[in-house]
Amino acid sequence: MALSHGKLKAQLARRLRYYDSVGSTNDSAKEWLIEGAPDGAVVIADEQRRGRGRHGRVWHTPPGVALALSVILKPLDASPAHVNMIGALSVYDLARQIGCDEVAIKWPNDVLIGGKKVSGILVESIWESDRLLGVVLGIGVNVRVKFPSAELLHTAANLEDAARSPLERAELLRQLLELVDSWYAASADQVYVAWRRRLLTLGQRVCSSGIRGLATDVTPEGALRVKCDSGEIRLIHAGDLALADNSEGAG
Ligand code: BTN
Numbered sequence: 393m394a395l396s397h398g399k400l401k402a403q404l405a406r407r408l409r410y411y412d413s414v415g416s417t418n419d420s421a422k423e424w425l426i427e428g429a430p431d432g433a434v435v436i437a438d439e440q441r442r443g444r445g446r447h448g449r450v451w452h453t454p455p456g457v458a459l460a461l462s463v464i465l466k467p468l469d470a471s472p473a474h475v476n477m478i479g480a481l482s483v484y485d486l487a488r489q490i491g492c493d494e495v496a497i498k499w500p501n502d503v504l505i506g507g508k509k510v511s512g513i514l515v516e517s518i519w520e521s522d523r524l525l526g527v528v529l530g531i532g533v534n535v536r537v538k539f540p541s542a543e544l545l546h547t548a549a550n551l552e553d554a555a556r557s558p559l560e561r562a563e564l565l566r567q568l569l570e571l572v573d574s575w576y577a578a579s580a581d582q583v584y585v586a587w588r589r590r591l592l593t594l595g596q597r598v599c600s601s602g603i604r605g606l607a608t609d610v611t612p613e614g615a616l617r618v619k620c621d622s623g624e625i626r627l628i629h630a631g632d633l634a635l636a637d638n639s640e641g642a643g
Contacts, residue, residue, distance in 0.1 A: 473614030
């Protein structure tokens with residue numbers, strides 16, 4: 393796959409492994425990291441046979457219809473939360489760049505179009521004994537996926553439908569890598585401020601990890617600040633977020 397490096401600032405994708413079919417690009421990236429992959433190396437696959445989502449869920453990547461990639465990042469100070477923000481911002485900007493409307497980030501890193509999920513991000517820190525080797529930023533984007541279940545039909549979106557025009561995956565990938573590259577080169581504060589501004593979740597009633605209340609803010613470390621119905625302020629650090637029924641009362 394030919395990629396131009398003309399606009400890349402942080403030297404992303406100078407090393408690239410492409411697979412027609414792979415188990416999971418995150419798993420391949422992890423193996424490469426252990427072998428000594430450089431910062432910014434990228435694994436891309438046309439198809440994933442065992443694509444992984446968060447919380448042990450399955451992520452579908454049939455051939456020819458999606459983007460599946462994993463970027464290896466090796467800054468010693470990068471927190472997984474910061475890398476999550478980079479991933480979500482990059483997909484958000486990609487969707488806006490190709491003309492999609494109603495794009496938003498659902499905390500912490502799902503990119504939604506018209507309220508449906510178009511992309512998922514799986515960030516994994518890879519350790520060898522007690523040494524952090526690096527962080528793998530896995531990004532999956534639905535381009536024109538035929539969703540395999542009624543539930544996904546209801547909750548998932550395709551970039552091509554939202555852009556209302558045929559999309560070339562190699563070009564999308566090039567744009568996405570440029571965006572990851574440029575957010576990777578930005579300061580932690582720039583990333584946090586931009587991510588926070590694009591979050592759909594703030595001001596909504598949420599339910600997560602047994603906590604129910606109004607999402608009031610996010611911290612620079614990526615945690616969601618929730619004002620519980622009891623008045624207590626709680627921080628949620630990760631986990632699945634359900635939007636609570638907004639009719640059910642105050643927050
Ligand atoms: C989620 O929303 O649950 C996260 C989905 C992450 C999917 C991507 S596709 C590329 C990379 N390889 C994987 O196995 N998973 C991530």
